Amino acid sequence: MKQRTAVGTGGKFYEAPIDPYLPQVGNRGYRVSRYELDLTYKVASNRLSGKATITAATTGIRPRFSFDLSQALAVSKVSVNGARAAKYTHQRGKLTVTPSQKIPTGGALSVTVQYAGTPKPVRGPWGEVGWEELTEGAIVASQPNGAASWFPCDDHPSSKASYQISVTTDSPYHVVANGALVRKQIRASHTTWVYEQSEPMASYLATIQIGPYERRRVSDSAPVPMNAVLPQRLRTRFDHDFARQPEMMETFIRLFGPYPFAEYTVVVTDDDLEIPIEAQGISVFGANHCDGRRGSERLVAHELAHQWFGNSLTLGSWRDIWLHEGFACYAEWLWSESSGGPSAQEIADQVHRTQAGLPYDLVLGDPGPSLMFDDRVYKRGALTLHALRGELGDDNFFDLLRQWTAKHRHGTVTTEEFTDLAAHFTDRSLRSLWDAWLRETTLPSL
Structure with a gap:
């Protein structure tokens, strides 16, 4: 990270960007070890409400700490280490929190944020990234700075942490998030899905996929458990177009070393997508990538390789x-x-x-x-x-x-x-x- 840089003759200082490629993203003063996200999403109205608990350790004594969070989401309550924050501001994509008491270097920092709103992608030089509505459901594609579109975070790839992601949504829909599904609870018209991502993960690789999907195991003979989550109408095409994934996995394990995660899931949306999307342990393709002719097989290989190069090694x-x-x-x-x-x-x-x-x-x-x-x-x-x-x-x-x-x-x-x-x-x-x-x-x- 760059050092503090003096500006002007008045002895004032500013902090140079953590990454000059994305100067508005990333934060100093702490290192996140875990995010726990408890989210509720209404598909019909594209309404997201959530509680995010961020566990971190401070790297210096600071009067305040900042997190990246889209202005499309309104913050209603913030607490720090169990006590209400002395104050907080949410401006220009930064949630800045002032603890009621200063925290020493190396001290525990646990910040809980309650928020809600209509999530939308973050606009940038590379288009729109982050949370986006589908015809029926939602997709999250956050590279490079779209994680702030759906939860408060330190949105820089060097900041890796474990995650628990809980999503409650309408029961007809299937929810996919990073890691292992550790709990699924059905309550009348709503279902709660809880995923645990234990391996460290960059915020842009965190994802949620919601849609009218079915889930099944691709192959029991593959060296790594492989899953498919897709609309039933695309199953026949998928079975042909993605049939060589187990062989592909074997090839990459031989060339690159052990697969870095517990399993691998491919999601195919009911909508067309311009390009496939990688997330940790997950790749997302559009319906147009299932053409029944293996026309996108090179992309299937590309996204699988990202599990080593990009997701494990970031x-x-x-x-x-x-x-x-x-x-x-x-x-x-x-x-x-x-x-x-x-x-x-x-x-x-x-x-x-x-x-x-x-x-x-x-x-x-x-x-x-x-x-x-x-x-x-x-x-x-x-x-x-x-x-x-x-x-x-x-x-x-x-x-x-x-x-x-x-x-x-x-x-x-x-x-x-x-x-x-x-x-x-x-x-x-x-x-x-x-x-x-x-x-x-x-x-x-x-």
């Missing part, structure tokens, strides 16, 4: 987005190679020819906020890994990936940590490779 700064998207894109090529399709080399050659005709105005290791989701980050990131594979050889390259996922399991990562680890797998310097692929705008030759 970037500590958004400038390192290639550590998520480049790795997941390369996983598409690896799946093609292992399943009888074009080899990674053939795909890399074709992608390189295409990339050569695009503008040279992107630095992969620091693309800037306006280009962080540019398709060139995905493709150049994958090409970087293919170039590294060629330099190291297959045995060393996949040993590197497996050690990378093991060493940083459920943690946060940086590009420097990856390049430092890669240096242990060769006697030759990799500096020229990293300079060419990560730090220059010009596209290197393969």
Whole structure:
């Protein structure tokens, strides 16, 4: 994190952004260890009410603490360590809480917030992200800063915590959230679903999916329990389009190391979606991704790979987005190679020819906020890994990936940590490779 920076001649200080890519997001003074969310959602009126309990430890003595929370949600009550807060304000997407007594460094910070409103996505340079209504139900897709659309949080990927998510909604609807379903209680016209996510999770990966779905086990023979949650009308297409998921899981476990979570769930909404969405332990596809022809299988591979690269190993700064998207894109090529399709080399050659005709105005290791989701980050990131594979050889390259996922399991990562680890797998310097692929705008030759 950046240090406090002096401004002006009056000796005043401001705190530089935690992440310059999203300068309004993230908060100082505490580290969250757990969120407990008790939510009630009315599908017909898109009305959300909730109580969020945030458990944290302070990292310094501060008069007040802030949390990210959309202005679409109105706060009615705040307590700190069991006592009503001395005061709180909710302005410009920040809920700022002043405890009635100062809390020492390393002290316990338990904040309970009661709130309600009509949730809507957060607008930003990358479109709208967060809680969104479907034709019948709701979807949460929060990357990079949409978690604040439905609960108060420290909405930065370096802030990982465990979660308990309880959702009460109309009984006809099925609810999916991160982690294991630990309780389901039906009361007349309403059902409460309680999920426990024990592994640390970044706030943007927290999700709720609500719709007219049925749930079933995909395969009992897969190395990891795999579930499907989807409308009954899409079942036949899903069974064909996603049939190779167990094989895909086996392939990625062999190449990347053990799957990092207890199970894996795919949700298919009744609506079309522009792109699939990853969440921790969950991937979400639209009805349009079930075409009965496996037309989206590369995306199925991409989203599954994010469980390793993005969800277990999560970037500590958004400038390192290639550590998520480049790795997941390369996983598409690896799946093609292992399943009888074009080899990674053939795909890399074709992608390189295409990339050569695009503008040279992107630095992969620091693309800037306006280009962080540019398709060139995905493709150049994958090409970087293919170039590294060629330099190291297959045995060393996949040993590197497996050690990378093991060493940083459920943690946060940086590009420097990856390049430092890669240096242990060769006697030759990799500096020229990293300079060419990560730090220059010009596209290197393969």
